[in-house]
Amino acid sequence: MKGFSDDQRDRIRADLLEAGRELFAQYGLGKTTIADLTGEVGIGTSTFYQFFDSKEGLYLAVLEEEGEAISRRLSDEGIVEGDDPETVVRSFLRFLFDEIETNPLVRQLVVSDELGRLREYRTPEEREADRAEDIEAIRAFTDPFVEAGEVHGEDPELVARAVGAIPYLTLHEDDIGADHYPEVRDFVIETFARGLAATGE
Incomplete structure (x- = not known):
């Protein structure tokens, strides 16, 4: 320059x-x-x-x-380490919800319409690459549970996409109501983590 x-x-x-x-x-x-x-x-x-x-x-x-800093915190705190899928998924979801709810930059991105603006700026190929990267990050810790038959679901990508979809509940905080949102969030996290780990055996 x-x-x-x-x-x-x-x-x-x-x-x-x-x-x-x-x-x-x-x-x-x-x-x-x-x-x-x-x-x-x-x-x-x-x-x-x-x-x-x-x-x-x-x-x-x-x-x-910011994404790199969040990934480092996730790793440093050992959030996705462990051999119990229910505990690992619960911890991961709590971590993500905490980031969305307390990190001003992440909150602006998810809760405001920043994602929509950025979608317009990115090409379809770039958006797909972003989604694939997000799913791969989740699959890094969910795939071993899927392969071991320790979670409900046999499709590793479907399991990872389902885990990644849960934090979008934050988009509906106003619809749920500020008074009820925390208990609904906690209930959804607990129910999803427990249900995902239920293999029916």
Whole structure:
């Protein structure tokens, strides 16, 4: 990039990612402007476009970093380790619900219509690749249970997709009602984890 040293480029990119994380978490993608982002970092609009082709591009980069951080926490806390499918699935779902409910960036993405905006920005092939990556992450810990016959269901992909679908309950928090949502969420997690581990033997 003309005009910047490697260190300056690294610093500006890091600053843009940090500004994006804070502003997107607080205001969402729709209400955050490129001027907001460049103002936080102290650069001009033309400089922004040397790093990202749009605010959606920056948002995707922020989400990629956040996804990697969440994966590290999942691993560091040993959430999906264990030999009891009910316990592992329950712990995984609780972890995901906690991220959605307490992580401002993730909450904006899932509960607001950020996913819809990003779908428009991504090609069908990119969206399918994203979905496949999410399913593979779940299959990494559910496949051994499926192969061992320790869960209900013989199709590994179906099992993983079912596990991944449960956290979308958060989209209906308003429909369920704020007073009832926590107990409904906990009931769904417990019932699903227990039911998935019931093999009928």
